[in-house]
Amino acid sequence: MYRPVILAPLDHYLPGFKAGGALRSITNLVDRLSDEFDFRIICADRDLGDAAPYPDIAGRRWVHVGPAQVYYTAPQERTLVSLSRILREVPHHLLYLNSFFSPRFTILPLLARRLGLIPRRPTILAPRGEFSPGALALKRRKKQIHLTASKTTGLLTAVAWQASTEQESADIRSALGPCAADVRVAADLSSPLGPRPPPHGPRAPGAPLRVLFLGRISPMKNLDYALRVLASVRVPVVFSVVGPPEDAAYRADCERLAARLPAHVAVDWRGPVDPSHVARVMAAHDLFFLPTRGENFGHVVAEALGAGTPVLLSDTTPWRGLAAAGVGDDLPLADPSAFAAAIERAAAATPGEAAARRTRVFAHARERQRTSADVEANRMLFTAALGGRQAAAALT
Known part of the structure; x- marks a missing residue:
């Protein structure tokens, strides 16, 4: 042919x-x-x-x-x-x-x-x-x-x-x-989803909220902003940073910010992850946090939703109306306190509320792909x- x-x-x-x-x-x-x-x-x-x-x-x-x-x-x-x-x-x-x-x-x-x-x-x-x-x-x-x-x-x-x-x-x-x-x-075309999201281990009552940043460690992805937001969060958080350091000087700046975070916020620097493991990494967290300066699509957002993980994004991506859909938030970078409040709301969710939200997130991802x-x-x-x-x- x-x-x-x-x-x-x-x-x-x-x-x-x-x-x-x-x-x-x-x-x-x-x-x-x-x-x-x-x-x-x-x-x-x-x-x-x-x-x-x-x-x-x-x-x-x-x-x-x-x-x-x-x-x-x-x-x-x-x-x-x-x-x-x-x-x-x-x-x-x-x-x-x-x-x-x-x-x-x-x-x-x-x-x-x-x-x-x-x-x-x-x-x-x-x-x-x-x-x-x-x-x-x-x-x-x-x-x-x-x-x-x-x-x-x-x-x-x-x-x-x-x-x-x-x-x-x-x-x-x-x-x-x-x-x-x-x-x-x-x-851009997203990767096809399976019939169900990867397994997720529920967060134990009182355990820190598991928040994930996954992407290139570069000024465009705005990891420094995420760390500054976490400095004002009043609930226990474990913040996993997954991705390659595209800019060594920027990575060093982010490490200095992480070292000054309050004791109830821990940062876990994990480095890059093979694409075959991304869905499992996403599913192991309670919230995906990407305050990017801009995305023309955002494959990593599609992957988070496909794993059933709610997302917290800046309003500089095509992924909008997240709160109305009940799958996350898209907020202006000019209001860091709004990001902190969204993290605290996620931490306050009961196990039943968190499970229902994950079901809703995956259903949203499936519907978006099916009608595309x-x-x-x-x-x-x-x-x-x-x-x-x-x-x-x-x-x-």
């Missing part, structure tokens, strides 16, 4: 997992649409922050990873000349870029495209929330320089944009102006860019 070839350079892919949401977005997309599209992925030969390449993974050649074919690049291959050669040697119908600010796997392919070093194919760029106000506020000057250069040098000519929500579509248009003439909304039209939106994202199957076939 004919399948258009989608060539997707991105920083990290399987078996990596530390890069978080963008990696999960691509793996879920490949799993859902590989019967219709032939995905070829070019990525780094190591996980986020790792000095050594993946063991037992052959680099510098194409290998099958699930339904996709993957080329793992060594550091010396991540130059304009070498990456252009790899891209040029893969016959493809569509170039699919992830992360606007990736220097190796977005900026170099766009530059190669602009200079005519690779065939000019329909191109889709998914910025994965990088144009949200919270994201642009971090390293603002550096990002503004790159935005200006990209807009004025023609790198973004004839690029289509993928937004996960209407809000992200507005963020893209606001940041890029006329360069964002073609923005299409196709939400996101797979079709992603399918149409690609077919529209290709101009139909006949047009794509003509490129081979």
Whole structure:
């Protein structure tokens, strides 16, 4: 059966997992649409922050990873000349870029495209929330320089944009102006849920509330804010921090904040966790706390809900109306006392109330996934860019 070839350079892919949401977005997309599209992925030969390449993974050649074919690049291959050669040697119908600010796997392919070093194919760029106000506020000057250069040098000519929500579509248009003439909304795809959530051990009466932060330890995820909130909480809490330290200096700042917490708040630094264990880790906690500065989707939120764990989020994600649904809270970062109050309410719940809430949370996750039209939106994202199957076939 004919399948258009989608060539997707991105920083990290399987078996990596530390890069978080963008990696999960691509793996879920490949799993859902590989019967219709032939995905070829070019990525780094190591996980986020790792000095050594993946063991037992052959680099510098194409290998099958699930339904996709993957080329793992060594550091010396991540130059304009070498990456252009790899891209040029893969016959493809569509170039699919992830992360606007990736220097190796977005900026170099766009530059190669602009200079005519690779065939000019329909191109889709998914910025994965990088144009949200919270994201642009971090390293603002550096990002503004790159935005200006990209807009004025023609790198973004004839690029289509993928937004996960209407809000992200507005963020893209606001940041890029006329360069964002073609923005299409196709939400990230979450992992399928099982028939029931993982087992949860109820919290014993009087025991500390088990609160979880799971994500990259970086300013964007706002762990320092969570620690400051916990400093004002008046109930016993065990706060588990799970995730890779993307920014060592930021991690050190967070450790200093944790050391100053009151005695009734304990912090358990666990490091990264394999994706196969995430559901079990989620289910072992009473509340998932992520005061992120912004998310275009938030796979980790979907995973928490799918584990039956209530969530406490900032109002900078697409996961809104949580209190009305009885599954959590989405609160403004300008009101840290509201976050503290939500934690104290969760601690005050009786075992029966907590169990009923977990049942409600999982049912909400199942209903949201069952009624989703996101797979079709992603399918149409690609077919529209290709101009139909006949047009794509003509490129081979």
